[in-house]
Amino acid sequence: MAFREIYSTQIAKVLTWNSLAMLMKLISGFVSIKVVAVLVGPNGVALIGQLNNFMTIVLAISTGGVLNGVTKYLAEYRNRPAWKTYQVIYSAVSAIILMTLIMSLTIAFGSNFFSNWILNSEKFKLIFLLLGLLICFNVANSLFLSILNGLKIFKVHVKSNISSSCISLVLSIFFTYRFGLYGAMLSIVVSQSAIFIFNLFLFRKHGWPIIQKAYYFGRLNKYILKRLGSYSIMTLMGIVALPISQMIIRKFLVEHYSLFSAGLWEAMNRLSSVYLMLITTSLSVYYLPRLAEIDSYYDLRREIFLIAKLVFPILIGGLFFVFFFREVVITLLFSSEFERMEVLFKYQLIGDFFKIASWLLAFLMVAKKMTGVYIASEIFFNLLLIGFSYMLIGRIGVLGASIAYCVSYIMYFLLMLWVFRGVVFNNKFFE
Template identity: 40%
Template sequence: MINSIRSIVKAARNVEIIKVFSSTALSTFVRMLTGFVSVKVIAIMVGPSGLATLGQLNNFATIMLMLASGGINNGVTKFISEFNNVDEEKVRKYTGVAIQIVLVCSLMAGIFLIAFNSVLSRELLHDEAYAFIFVVFGCTILFYGLNTTLLSVVNGFKDFKKFVTISISDSILGLGFSITLVVIWGIKGALISAVTYQSVMLLVTVFLIRNDNRVNFKMLRVRFDRSIAKKYLRYSLMTLVTAATIPVSQMILREHAITQISGAQAGLWEGMNRLSNMYLMIITTSFSVYYLPRLSEISDVTILRREIINAYKILVPLLSFGLVATFILRTFIIDLVFSQEFNPMKDLFLYQLIGDFFKIISWILACLMLAKTMTKTYVVTEMIFSLLFVVLGLGLLRMGGIVGLTQAYMINYIIYFFTMLFIFRKFLFT
């Protein structure tokens, strides 16, 4: 046992992704801490039912924010990392075209939100009194699109220090912004915060990159290049499919949970999802900063296979340890992060944690589809497994209540993992 641990530690020292884990550790810790505090305040102020309503808006906001960014963020990171320190002119062109795409997409998304504010409020939140929230969302969504594009560019430069600084600043400012609105306006403040805090972060990003000569307003003067736009479109399709499938499937299942069981029970599931997102942030943050750009720049199959195998060697033991610890401490975590109203949530942990394990080990391979622009395969698998999640969720929800949704989540990602192994069988095993 001791020798196994020593071998893992020894291997970790030589793996670049661990270095990135270390460099992003403070950023991740701050994001987790601010996330815990934010969820705690919201849970106390609005309760499980309010959290369920907020979950519906968050999922819709995810879709609209992806549309506003054109779904090209992963493409921006890939191409900037590919040409960085190789061809400055291409970096300038790819960045300029990306910003132009985002400007158009954000304006279209904003017009839609403002024009249909009453309908959206009625259908999503079951109350037209919240219509003004969609107007505010429409007026600020452009800032979000620009912010995510700039962050993708910084990520593509592999400027980890600056990326971490921006992330920490965003987390702290976002926490203060969210808590202030929730304390002043309750559920309305939580809803406003959900659709605007990302846009406020643009101020921080612009301030921190103001002296970076690689990113400046001159990029807006770049002539629109259709060939570059077509390359982004392939990434856009993959990203937008993800944006449309995962949040929509959650919205469908949450709506059924609200109508068939109760808003409070649906809120427990939303709380479980939020907690899951927070602790998985440790891995997903470092992956988005390091893993995708790294896979994008590797052209040698042997090196690429080694990179993926090393990721599994390091992450599987760490992930297993973290998830087991989370399960053991689940009662303490619920009391710490939420409130007593959320105590029944402890029944959801087992299946959710198993699902999270298979989700991450599947994502290691799924990232390869993004990095190598396997558009058709990515789109088909995303659509199939989102549909499967809904079908499993609806069936198990009727059979076992809210626990059924976490069971569906677990089953779905187990099947997804073995599907990824099948798709990449030649790459991994030959």
């Protein structure tokens, strides 16, 4: 297929729509990294990493892990009778309200325990109390975006992402500058409340009427709940497993080396997540709903290879750029305290390439509801990551964590090639 034809496809249009949003996210992400790195140092970065991982786990459980299912079924039912859409939204919202209430009360009343367990200090218990009280806003924002994604209202989705980036950046700079490490954590917790208020103005025109109709005409559907439940298991495993693994590895680094070493590793992880944002966000917005719609084997294979031809040149070019200018990147985005993280780049970047390559195939497991295979693959990857990290960190320190990341994603990619060998190597997949 010609290069011009590739860029005329819908994924290219999504990338175009997302370009401004991604630019804002990249700018806000890089500025936030710089501000936090300079003001709190590697030790603070490590603790913030623990809090971010914990919040990811809490959000996943609070949403019941059904957001990917909401996106899939809204995309699937988009051209079908409206009552199907209403039942999906009604059933999902009912499950989410129950799970959010449970998590909110658990974290609020257990704030002292979680402060000691996650951050090894009681002085952050107010952070966890606020997290428990405000998690509902984070959940609401995520639900809104999933509905917009499933209904393919991409432009409003982009506007929401832009506003979220701007609000988060402003709050991060203000609170971190004013209160240091405590302020940085506070901004993470409270930013979603401000974002929710702004999103209400965006959502009321496009998404709110659908939710209102779902409230009046929707019913709790056991069949839909069961189908969402299968996504719940997959999503919870996918979202929760890696943050848990990272928290375990970070604690291992702190116990056997120092909080400083854990901060260097966390800084590398955070940098990685920011520069991969363009690809991962665009895939989430377009790729999952598109795979969910495809029933033909030939269209499925064509879509995967089409996306690969678009993504890989951008990915490889970006990774080489980051590697060759890694000293400049450290100077611009961090501080002199982070100079020792330069040795982590090579293995991190190789791992990032295989991470994206494996995700292009792994998204199929979610789109086609391959629950058992998905759970087994996630367990396989995270056990590899923890096992290799324990083995290598004990021998070569923080560099071992980056090598473990690299090796684990290479093996995960090989597993995906084997699982989807029918698609990749032109054999029948649906038969």
